[in-house]
Amino acid sequence: xxxxxxxxxxxxxxxxxxxxxxxxxxxxxxxxxxxxxxxxxxxxxxxxxxxxxxxxxxxxxxxxxxxxxxxxxxxxxxxxxxxxxxxxxxxxxxxxxxxxxxxxxxxxxxxxxxxxxxxxxxxxxxxxxxxxxxxxxxxxxxxxxxxxxxxxxxxxxxxx
Numbered sequence: 001x002x003x004x005x006x007x008x009x010x011x012x013x014x015x016x017x018x019x020x021x022x023x024x025x026x027x028x029x030x031x032x033x034x035x036x037x038x039x040x041x042x043x044x045x046x047x048x049x050x051x052x053x054x055x056x057x058x059x060x061x062x063x064x065x066x067x068x069x070x071x072x073x074x075x076x077x078x079x080x081x082x083x084x085x086x087x088x089x090x091x092x093x094x095x096x097x098x099x100x101x102x103x104x105x106x107x108x109x110x111x112x113x114x115x116x117x118x119x120x121x122x123x124x125x126x127x128x129x130x131x132x133x134x135x136x137x138x139x140x141x142x143x144x145x146x147x148x149x150x151x152x153x154x155x156x157x158x159x160x
Contacts, residue, residue: 002139003147004155011036011156012043014122019076021114023123025084025103025131028065030055034088035130044073051081066105070113080113080121082106085131096132103127103138107145120152 007015014020024036032041032048041048050071054063063069069081084103103126114121126142127133146153 002143004139004142004153006155006157008159009156010039010158011122011124012039014077014120015154016120016152019078019117019119021070021078021080021110021117021119021121023080023082023110023121023126025098025106025126026051026081027085027088027097027131028063028083029087030058031088036124040079044079046073047071047079047081054081065099065102068106068109068113078113078117078119080110082110082126084127088130098127098131098133100127100133100137100141103133104141104145107141111145111149111151114146114151115149120154121146122154122156124156124158 011022014022030052032051050069054061054069065083065086067083071079073079082103084099084106085097086099087097110121125135127138128135142153
């Protein structure tokens with residue numbers, strides 16, 4: 001046991017009481033339109049709007065690999081955009097867009113935010129869908145950055 005709770009379900013409908021932060025990995029291109037972000041946008045409009053503005057105004061803010069943005073979507077629910085993906089995968093791509101060091105840095109910011117708010121963290125297997133990452137590499141980052149700081153983490157596997 002590593003301290004992460006694994007459940008089947010939808011990470012955009014986080015379980016439990018208190019303040020919850022739904023975390024996901026996004027790219028550094030300002031693209032929002034495939035993968036888990038579609039589930040986020042079906043439930044809430046604010047995260048996509050905020051992410052696109054954050055990217056558009058990047059010359060004047062911290063947008064980039066390793067950054068994190070927090071958007072309140074309900075009285076006790078926030079969405080965390082973690083920039084942990086360099087570009088996107090295309091038909092001509094070689095390699096994968098995931099950047100583990102950026103996910104690690106963004107998880108550190110998420111840990112600070114969760115601690116400050118007394119929040120639990122809820123996520124799919126971040127960085128492992130369109131970003132092409134391996135959960136075997138991401139999970140230890142989640143444990144080190146969040147679980148070891150006493151932050152409750154639930155990972156959702158969508159489906160039955």
